[in-house]
Amino acid sequence: MTKSNIYGFILSAALLITSISCARQEGLSVIPAPQSVEYHNGNFEVNPSTNIYTNMSKEGCMAFANYLEGTSLASHPFIDTPDESNTIILNLSNDSTFTNDEAYKLVIDKNKIVITARGEAGLFYGTQTILQMLDNGNGKTLKSITIEDTPRFPYRGMHLDVSRHFFDKEFVKKQLDAMAYFKMNRFHWHLTDGAGWRIEIKKYPRLTSFAAWRPFDNLQEWWVSGRTFCNQDDPRAVGGYYTQEDIREVVAYAAERHITIIPEIEMPGHSEEVLATYPELSCSGTPYVDADYCIGTEKTFEFLENVLLEVMDMFPSEYIHIGGDEAPKTSWEQCPRCQKRIADEGLSGVDELQSYMIHRIEKFLNDHGRKLIGWDEIIEGGLSPTATVMSWRGEEGGIKAVKAGNHAIMTPGKYCYLDAFQDAPKTQPMAIGGYLTLEKVYSYEPIPDSLSSEEAKLILGVQGNVWTEYMPTYEHTEYMIYPRILALAEVGWSPADKKDWNNFHSRALKAVKTLQAHGYNPFPLDKEIGDKxxxxxxxxxxxxxxxxxxxxxxxxxxxxxxxxxxxxxxxxxxxxxxxxxxxxxxxxxxxxxxxxxxxxxxxxxxxxxxxxxxxxxxxxxxxxxxxxxxxxxxxxxxxxxxxxxxxxxxxxxxxxxxxxxxxxxxxxxxxxxxxxxxxxxxxxxxxx
Structure with missing residues (x-):
């Protein structure tokens, strides 16, 4: 063979290998994309005789088996000793190569599947990869493969507003299932806002017998008709709330899926529903006048602390979200009690009065072993030293937070607000405005260029927000969530240099079909019209x-x-x-x-x-x-x-x-x- 023919053969072989590799990568329809993938010859067949073995604790094994009953690995029995053939092995290991409890290694050969991890979360996420391969592949046949995977960010979240429209616990569980499937681990539950209070507080029963109910079925009609509330037994009453038993049930359900639920209790603004119910906590003392708690009265702090005590008893989360956004503060400027508080505390004005409240609530949470998260307005008037900032008005709040040494979670409206139209608006159901395509969500990079490598470490992750003013039904809400939340799942998990829009789009098309098969109502991505x-x-x-x-x-x-x-x-x-x-x-x-x-x-x-x-x-x-x-x-x-x-x-x-x-x-x-x-x-x- 001539030298030129040898070079030609080598080049042809290289191109063939590259094309095979690309074809195989295209065939791995997993979201989020794994960090490292290596393909081998052969397949593993999952059949009725396939067993599962794990060295997890008895409690962990029971929880895992319970979870699998709702998946394509249901009915495969757990065995007491590992078998070298026809077995799925879930192995907890002290291997130092795992940098966190969510990382995993997955090896599939023709005889067995082995998932190895340092923590149970890693075994869980390795199993999600298997489940997606089964759902998106060829029946029960799995390609021989080695995957080494770890998340880019520790916080990969979704927010759901249940104040504007109430969604029952079964709907919430359904969304937790999807989050787990796509390796998301934080559920931000927006439980209170001016449109309705949704969590039972035993010390203040009127929060759920009155502030959880509106005399209008249509939110927009309620909005322009006085925004009043009504008693639960009113024939016109529309709304709902979660009992404390409901909350504990959902929290346990999420924990089984390695999801932490972070509750949000709004303060000082977005509190019209509370102040209509307990007007003595407002500056005017009159229902339907104020939006902000009165910071000049100790009754406000007594109320908030009592509420938070019950909230902390229901939610084991390290973090409690206190809102802190869009407080008008206008009532404080005319309130003698607030002005006295400003003078007594040596504050410069209403911005520092809000900061005073945030610091005081944060200390209360810290004293009970918890940490505070708030929207980026909590920076105004001075940032608490240990608070975490959720940056929604662009990235500026997050940048300012990390430069001050605080942690931040990036959730800018431009990329992360899933209440915007996702296709040609006249073809879509009602939305609040904005135009946010799957591609634009996927393009988001949570680490701003202006941060140093050390500052970048303070960015905990990313979150998609579902505000429901224009989402009155379960179907409409899922339509707005999926598949856009999948893009953020990959932004939060996969390395930035592994992102590939075209490849993701092909995987998202398959994921939409899988979601439909599991009873969800995603936007039909294959029918997308595109921009103007x-x-x-x-x-x-x-x-x-x-x-x-x-x-x-x-x-x-x-x-x-x-x-x-x-x-x-x-x-x-x-x-x-x-x-x-x-x-x-x-x-x-x-x-x-x-x-x-x-x-x-x-x-x-x-x-x-x-x-x-x-x-x-x-x-x-x-x-x-x-x-x-x-x-x-x-x-x-x-x-x-x-x-x-x-x-x-x-x-x-x-x-x-x-x-x-x-x-x-x-x-x-x-x-x-x-x-x-x-x-x-x-x-x-x-x-x-």
């Missing part, structure tokens, strides 16, 4: 890359590409949060574009959107004017809006002029409809 067509191709027009002057500043929160946004040729997608739409809050939109010289023009247009839920409105009126000298303007067109602000669904509308004119300066004004807190969004001013 206009967003894919840049548009050419006369204003592109020209100078633009803003009369009113755009919002820093929705700045898109800054001053070039409206003349960069890039159109926005289905929603305002895609970094292409530019937002203006509580003001008119007024910009002037300098074309550089007098130029013949035939068209000036811009598109706006409306979505009632997040207060995104059409302009009341648009005025388009032109000038040759930048001083004297002639109005080309005045266009009134004809879309009602009461329209519930997402709307788009072009406001434009067509005709014949000549100008150097083009001024485009869009007038706000005047709704306080209202937004205007546009993506490009097109001049032709």
């Amino acid at each position: 067509p206009e967003s894919f191709e840049p548009v050419k027009h006369l204003a592109r890359d020209k100078k633009i002057i803003y009369a009113h500043p755009y919002s820093k929160q929705y700045s898109a590409a800054g001053e070039k946004t409206l003349v960069d040729g890039i159109r926005g997608g289905w929603m305002y949060n895609d970094d292409r739409w530019q937002g203006f809050i509580d003001c008119d939109f007024n910009v002037t574009i300098d074309l550089g010289e007098n130029t013949p023009i035939k068209e000036v247009t811009a598109e706006f959107m409306q979505l009632k839920g997040p207060y995104v409105w059409m302009p009341k009126q648009v005025i388009i004017s032109v000038s040759s000298d930048g001083k004297n303007y002639d109005t080309l067109s005045t266009i009134d809006n004809d879309i009602s602000p009461d329209e519930e669904t997402l709307q788009f509308k072009n406001f434009g002029w067509q005709g014949t004119s000549k100008a150097r300066y083009v001024r485009y004004q869009a007038l706000s409809n005047g709704t306080p807190g209202g937004w205007l969004f546009t993506d490009e001013i097109i001049i032709r």
Whole structure:
């Protein structure tokens, strides 16, 4: 054989091996992707005679066997001594190569399956890999393989809001099953909020006989009709709560699946339901007036501490979540008791008053062997030294926390809020707004570039949040959760350099079918439409890359590409949060574009959107004017809006002029409809 033929043979063989490896990797449909995979020849057949052996404790073995009864490994008996053939061996080991209790090694050959781990959690997660291989593979045949796997982050969580809409314990258990299957280990249970209290507190029975019930079936109708509560025996009552027995049952169910439940008890804000029930805990002393607890009265701390004592008795979690977000604090500014507290404690204002409350509650929790987690607003007024920050308003809160030496969990709304539309909005059920695709969730990287390697160690992990304002049914809620939570499961577990969108997408398609087969209602990923067509191709027009002057500043929160946004040729997608739409809050939109010289023009247009839920409105009126000298303007067109602000669904509308004119300066004004807190969004001013 010639030298060139030898090289050709070697190259061909290498390409063949690579292609086989890729094909095999494609065949391993496991989420999250394992850290290391090595394939071997042969298969293992799981048959009715396959046994299971483990050296776990008797209690651990019983819990594991109980769990397996609901899986594709049900009815396989546990044996007392290991067998070298037709056996699944779950082996606890002191092997120092395992860096944590969740890591595992899985070896499948033609005779047996061996899962080795330092902790029972590792054996559990190795078994999840087996279960997924069985569910997504060829019947009971498993490929011979060696997998070494360990999670990237210790915290891989999902949050569920049961205040806005109540979901029974069986539904919660069902979601815990799915979390375990995809190796997620923290369930953040949002049990209280202004829309309803959902956990039995024996010392305060009216929290569940009154604050858990609303006289409206529809949350939006309740929201605009006074937001009142009613007694449980009221014929109109809609709602529910978990008894303490329910809570303990769910906590035990989760523990069997190696999931820790973190309860959230909101304070000081989002507490309207409590203050309607016990108005003496508010600044006004009157129901349905305040949203924040009164921090000037000791009755508030007596109440909160009594509640937390019962909560800690039900939840063994190291962490207790206290909310801390979106507290208006306005009542504190006028409250004599709060102002006295500020003076007595030498505080600078209401921000430090909130910090005082957070510190005091944290000390109470610490004294009882627990730690505090809160949303990133708990940083305001001074961060508690041992508090963990859950960063939702972007990543800034998490960055600030870790730079101060605190732990953080990343859950920014842009990537982790699963109440946003996941496909073309007019094809989807109602959502609060935003557009968050599976691909965008998968693209999230929880470690910001600005952190050092030491600071990065303080990022505990990532969490997906399910807020249920627009999720009234079990089916709708699952539709919003799956498959997007699977992307976060992989973000939290798999090494960043192992992420591969195309490969994940193919695995997610199979996972959706598996979820459907197990009775879940996921979004049908194979029918995904995708983003707005206009967003894919840049548009050419006369204003592109020209100078633009803003009369009113755009919002820093929705700045898109800054001053070039409206003349960069890039159109926005289905929603305002895609970094292409530019937002203006509580003001008119007024910009002037300098074309550089007098130029013949035939068209000036811009598109706006409306979505009632997040207060995104059409302009009341648009005025388009032109000038040759930048001083004297002639109005080309005045266009009134004809879309009602009461329209519930997402709307788009072009406001434009067509005709014949000549100008150097083009001024485009869009007038706000005047709704306080209202937004205007546009993506490009097109001049032709």
